[in-house]
Amino acid sequence: MSTETTELLHDSVIGACGELADTGWHPQAWTALDEIGVTALVVPEANGGAGATYADAAVVLPALGSLAASLPIVEVGLMAGWLMTLAGSQLPTGVVTAAMAGPTMAVQSASTCAVAGARRRNAGRVTRGSNAPTGRGP
Helix, strand or coil, X not given: CCHHHHHHHHHHHHHHHCCCCCCCCCHHHHHHHHHCCCCXXXXXXXXXXXXXXXXXXXXXXXXXXXXXXXXXXXXXXXHHHHHHHHCCCCXXXXXXXXXXXXXXXXXXXXXXXXXXXXXXXXXXXXXXXCCCCCCCCC
């Protein structure tokens, strides 16, 4: 990735987030980042993502860290997206998370930020096997 592209991506992420409150969930930043494709950055386009590279993620994550943005980009765009791709499924829209329960890994989607009692639906499963996650990163 060229320096110009890196700077453009970094500045786009910072600009999309705007002014953030000091603490807590930042829904306005999530919406803005989702609109520019950052929330599912490395998920293949065929699975509902932006189809970018981990080099792109290496620009986005420090930019968000510099803002202390409270956003689940790693959980959604990297972990859940990776699992959904392994399962051959589309990444659901919104905030998702991955959970391990026995011999399967499930990706859950919530219509709102994860809070106690939030409605969730199962969006996909990956059964342990030759192509399933081993606990190591993507």
